[in-house]
Amino acid sequence: MTFDTAPRRRCAVVGLGARARLYTQALAGPYADRVDLVGFCDVNAHRMDVHNDWIASVHPDRVPVPTYGAEDFDEMLRRERVDLVVVCTVDRTHDDYIVRALEAGCDVVTEKPMTTDAERARRILDARRRTGRSVRVAFNYRYNPVHSAVRELLAGGEIGEVGSVHFEWLLDLRHGADYFRRWHRDKADSGGLLVHKSTHHFDLVNWWLDATPHTVFAQGGLFFYGDEAGRRRGLARDYIRAHGSPAADDDPYALRLADEPILKSLYLDAESEDGYHRDQNVFAPGVTIEDDMAVLVRYDSGATLTYHLTAYAPWEGYRIAFNGSEGRLELLVEETTWSRPGTRTALHGAETDEDAGRTELLLRRFWERPREIKVATGEGGHGGGDVRMLDDLFGDAGADPLGRAADATAGARSLVTGLAANESLASGRAVRAADVLSVGL
Ligand SMILES: NC(=O)c1ccc[n+]([C@@H]2O[C@H](COP(=O)([O-])OP(=O)(O)OC[C@H]3O[C@@H](n4cnc5c(N)ncnc54)[C@H](O)[C@@H]3O)[C@@H](O)[C@H]2O)c1
Known part of the structure; x- marks a missing residue:
């Protein structure tokens, strides 16, 4: 026994x-x-x-x-x-x-x-x-089975030494807009999307390449959301928060808290205590974060990353390509294919089965036919990453051959790219990661 x-x-x-x-x-x-x-x-x-x-x-x-x-x-x-x-x-x-x-x-x-x-x-x-x-x-994204497969393929040397990574992440109009409706819209609260959101992506690259960022250059800004862009394109309506505002009635970007039992109980019914309005107008003043960012990173391994985050796309997902000394690995993940007007956050995924996106992982080794790597994707949030992560955190963790457990050093290493990118956005210059956070990463 x-x-x-x-x-x-x-x-x-x-x-x-x-x-x-x-x-x-x-x-x-x-x-x-x-x-x-x-x-x-x-x-x-x-x-x-x-x-x-x-x-x-x-x-x-x-x-x-x-x-x-x-x-x-x-x-x-x-x-x-x-x-x-x-x-x-x-x-x-x-x-x-x-x-x-x-x-x-x-x-x-x-x-x-x-x-x-x-x-x-x-x-x-x-x-x-x-x-x-x-x-x-x-x-949690480390625990998504397709991301674990990428780690295994790269660590197994399938494309040789990685020279560069090309990484584009799209947030659709539901999910992307959600960062402009509440506290995330203030850079002091969230660090901006290069910290709040991209920390996932920069962590994945650090983990996949087993590398640390060295130099970072970024360009970008607030292109789509915010009052100036909203007024200029005729998208802005005259209200501060959607609930109780007739001007929000025909706004496809408005979040309807009263229509969603979870959102209603968690936020609308709670707001008398702290004035937290979860449904602010994405085209109202006060947005201090960016929605369209391009980042160029060089790693200590010598590899480079070209990265783009867009928060106003028609579909949600990402494309990644790794160029190696023996081939190329390409990943396409469509999390949603389109956005329905007036809906909530994208975390609820596609509206119907027909809308479900696809995942494609292609290994293209030099002088060989491309090979599609089939990965069983998981149930639940973040491509099945959430449930696997919970098991690692609170269950019978067992061995961790892929090194998926992330500690505070990994947390800081993923942050440093976003922090340096924010500095680069402000100064217009390339920023050395070690000058931002030098803690022996
Ligand atoms: N890993 C992921 O994929 C993922 C997904 C969503 C959110 N998150 C993270 O989870 C965190 C919470 O996000 P959320 O969407 O639940 O936000 P939320 O606004 O729904 O919840 C934040 C909670 O913190 C409370 N709070 C605010 N200030 C506080 C303080 N000083 N002391 C104690 N409580 C305080 C609020 O009252 C609220 O209940 C964020 O850090 C976010 O980045 C991670």
Whole structure:
């Protein structure tokens, strides 16, 4: 007979918004035999209650998770004897919770981006060093089976030494617009999309190539969203937030919170507490982030990356090509093929089966016919990456031959490209990664 000797973790979640649902449902459900969910912490009490209601609807006998206001975070760690903290707050606040949790002796799982600027990243790396505790960054895209296959093919030398990568990522009008409706639209909150979103993509490249960014040059700006572009193209309507605004009625970019039970309970019903408006006009003033960015990176391996992120595309997905000394590897992933007007975020995927996109991974070795590599894609968010990541974080992790588990160093290494790109956008010059964040990456 064998016994499971892994100690049970006592886990708290801070930031009970949309993303936290992945964790609260998993921890109260499939991982409840390994992890005790012992605390919720948020500035908004209503949202914590909504998470407890969701849990109760599936597990009616479960005692509600104790809830704490943000000012009682340290008290929660003590009173509930927490040893693992999951951070799902607004990006700007990640560092504060990560550092306080580490100093209280906890391990941390943080949502991406690890943080939003170099100073905050240094604080996290220092605290991790000082405390010896662990920080895991939730890079779910590493766990997407097709991305793991790319890693295996490259590490296995199928195209030889990689000389360059060409990487284009498109956000469709539903998902892309969503970053301009709420806190992400302020660079101080999110670091801009080169940090908030591209951290996933830069992490993938670092991991695929096993390389560290050296020099970064970027160009781009706010092309489509924001008040100036909206007015110029006649797309702007005269309202600040959609709910209760007749001017939003015929706006295909307006988010209708009252029509979506999850969005209504999580945001509309909660806003009297903190004034968080989830449905702002994407063409209203106040946008300080970019929506169209081109980035050129040179890595310490000598490889180069040309990268483009567009947040206003008709379809969502990405194309990547790796040029190697023995061939080329090409990946096309269509996550959605089009956007329906007036719909929510793209995280809900295609509207019908006919709309579902396709995934194509092609290996083109020199002097050989192209070979399509078939990869079974996964169910669930982010191409099946979410469920696999949860298993690695909270389940029986087992061996990790592909090195998918990302620590704080990987979190910082992925950030540095976006931070340097932001500096390059501001200065118009190429930026050395080490001048932005020199922490022995
Ligand atoms: N890995 C992924 O694919 C993925 C997907 C979506 C979101 N995320 C990340 O998850 C995080 C949350 O995103 P979201 O979409 O759930 O946002 P959200 O706005 O729905 O939720 C954020 C929550 O943080 C709370 N909060 C804000 N300031 C706080 C503070 N100072 N202290 C405590 N709580 C505070 C808010 O009240 C809210 O409940 C972000 O870091 C985001 O980048 C990751």
